Amino acid sequence: GQQVMQIPQYQHVQEGEDFTTYCNSSTTLSNIQWYKQRPGGHPVFLIQLVKSGEVKKQKRLTFQFGEAKKNSSLHITATQTTDVGTYFCAGPNSNTGKLIFGQGTTLQVKP
Amino acid sequence: NAGVTQTPKFRILKIGQSMTLQCAQDMNHNYMYWYRQDPGMGLKLIYYSVGAGITDKGEVPNGYNVSRSTTEDFPLRLELAAPSQTSVYFCASRWSGGNSGNTIYFGEGSWLTVV
Structure with missing residues (x-):
């Protein structure tokens, strides 16, 4: 079946890092x-x-969708403590209606 | 709009007990979903529905049942609760019309502990 994989699983960064x-x-x-x-x-x-x-960009967040429409990325510039959380990607199956999530990447930001 | 409403928010069950998690949405969404999220893990799809009267299994359906008698409601039934069902349960819904309508809205979650 359809699988959606995300990496890394965890990321610790210093505030201000990407x-x-x-x-x-x-x-x-x-x-x-x-x-x-x-x-x-x-x-x-x-x-x-x-x-x-x-x-697409949302302030410090930049989202990309791959040319083959099988991969994507989320980039945060100059992280802030408010960016802490888990980021999930999700891919809908247009035939079945299923929406499958990746495992998520948990971001910790050290002030 | 209230969005997606889940009840109860917290529940402790004994092994072997049964319960129903309620989910209702007032956005007239046709698609509804139940996910479970174990601590520190991602979202696993349990069951989903593409419209009233239609349900289908997700990735982890064993031990659960659902029904979709109305557009608004999508209850999740746990029969014979087991410790492995200790998790946070999220109900979600979306409108499937066109590419712009795929945003999924989540309820606030139901924390279930089976002891």
Whole structure:
């Protein structure tokens, strides 16, 4: 079945450093979504990428969708303590309606 | 809109007991999902539904049952609770219309402990 893998699983950075998480799907995706979950909270939608090679920015966050639509990345520039949490990518299966999540990357930021 | 509402928020069950986690959404979403999240882990899909009267298994359906008699409600039933079902359960929903409608909205979660 469809699998979505994320690396790394954990990342500790010093405040001000950059951070990147990578997402790879075993199948081509119609779109990819990114979510953030704060400790003790629920996942919250960040963004959706649809087009091959698409790049979107949200302030210090940059999201990319691969040319083959099987991989994606989230890059945070100059991390802040408010960026702490777990970042998930998710790939919907347009045929079945399933939405499969990657394992997530947990970001810790040291002030 | 209240969004996605889950109840209860916390529950302790004894081994072998049964219970139902309730989930309701008021956004007229056609797709609904149940995920479980073990401590420090990702989200595993238990069951999902693409519309009233239609349900299908996800990645980890064993030990659970669902029903979708209305668009709004998608309860998750645990029969014969086991310690392995100790987890946080998230209900979610989305509208499937077109590429712009894939955003999934999550409930706040239900913390379940089986002892």
